[in-house]
Each structure stands twice: as C-alpha cells, then as structure tokens.
Amino acid sequence: MITTGVSTDLYAEVLQFYARQMQALDGGDFQAYADSFTDDGEFIHSPGLPPARTRAGIAAELTEFHRRRFSGTPVQRRHWFNHVVLDHRLDGGIDSTSYALVLTVHPGEKQPEIGPSCVVRDVLVRVDGDLRLASRRVDHDQER
Known part of the structure; x- marks a missing residue:
C-alpha cells in the first residue's frame, strides 16, 4: 500500500469541515451545505439524477430532493462519514475518499432505516484560506 500522508492538522481540519457540513445537511440547512462548495462546485448524489452545479443549484436540488422523497413524512436523517483517506493533488487540492x-x-x-451505503469522492480546495468542495461524487454501493 502506498500512502502520501497529510498532516494531522489537515486531517483534523477536514474532519471538522465534514462534521459541520453534515450537521447542516441533516439539520435541513441546505444553503449552508451548498455554501461549503466553491461557487462553481459540482454535486452528484443519487443514481439517475444529473449533477447539481453551483451553490444555488445545489441548494435547490437538495430542497427538491427532500420535498420529493420525504414530503408529508417527518424524518431525521444522519450522514456518517468514516474511513477518510486524504491525498494531496498536484494542483494543490486534496482528494478525499x-x-x-x-x-x-x-x-x-x-x-x-439504514442505507444507503456509499463511497464519497471529493475534491477539496482552499478559497480565501477556507476549505471548500470543488466536487463531490457519491457512489451508492447497491448500484455497483
């Protein structure tokens, strides 16, 4: 196995980024979730749906997705991220799986209700010193 290694400070920063991002999503604050992306960010989250692009597009997609899927049915969702692997990119960004x-x-x-189980592939970049997602692709295990 080859490892490129990242600092423990960077690893902790990414985990904190994910914690805040997932708590925004699970709390229904879709705009705060979308704001964690770059202005031109791309989000691919469910099989059969086209990518959502831009912060406004991502917030709108999540609002519509939750309306379609959970309308009239109160639920609390929790997204759990684990086994996070970070690698430096040549362009200065970070690949996260x-x-x-x-x-x-x-x-x-x-x-x-448990599921879906997914692999999340992100490209993280710095914007004015803060981490942002340039892209997120969520691959559902049942679709493989």
Whole structure:
C-alpha cells in the first residue's frame, strides 16, 4: 500500500469541515451545505439524477430532493462519514475518499432505516484560506 500522508492538522481540519457540513445537511440547512462548495462546485448524489452545479443549484436540488422523497413524512436523517483517506493533488487540492452511511429515523420508531451505503469522492480546495468542495461524487454501493 502506498500512502502520501497529510498532516494531522489537515486531517483534523477536514474532519471538522465534514462534521459541520453534515450537521447542516441533516439539520435541513441546505444553503449552508451548498455554501461549503466553491461557487462553481459540482454535486452528484443519487443514481439517475444529473449533477447539481453551483451553490444555488445545489441548494435547490437538495430542497427538491427532500420535498420529493420525504414530503408529508417527518424524518431525521444522519450522514456518517468514516474511513477518510486524504491525498494531496498536484494542483494543490486534496482528494478525499470516504465511506458514508445514511440513517433515516422516523418519529416514534425505535429502529432507524439504514442505507444507503456509499463511497464519497471529493475534491477539496482552499478559497480565501477556507476549505471548500470543488466536487463531490457519491457512489451508492447497491448500484455497483
């Protein structure tokens, strides 16, 4: 196995970035989630759906996705990222590959709905010193 290694400070920064980003998504703050992308960012999240592009496009796509999928059904979703691998890119960005598991909890039910299980491939860049996603591609395991 070949490792390129990143500093522990960078690794911790990326994990903090993901924690804030997923808490925004799970809290229904789709604009805050979209703001974690670059202005021209690209987000591919579900099989069969075209990529969402730009912050405004990403926020609109997430709003519509949740309206279609969960309209009239109150749920709490939790996105869990783990096994995060970071590699430096030649262009100065960071490639990130992680596993994600999504839990959906319905009020009053004891057992969450588990899935999908995914591999998330991100390209992170710095914009004015802050991390932003240039792109995110979510590949669902059941589609492989």
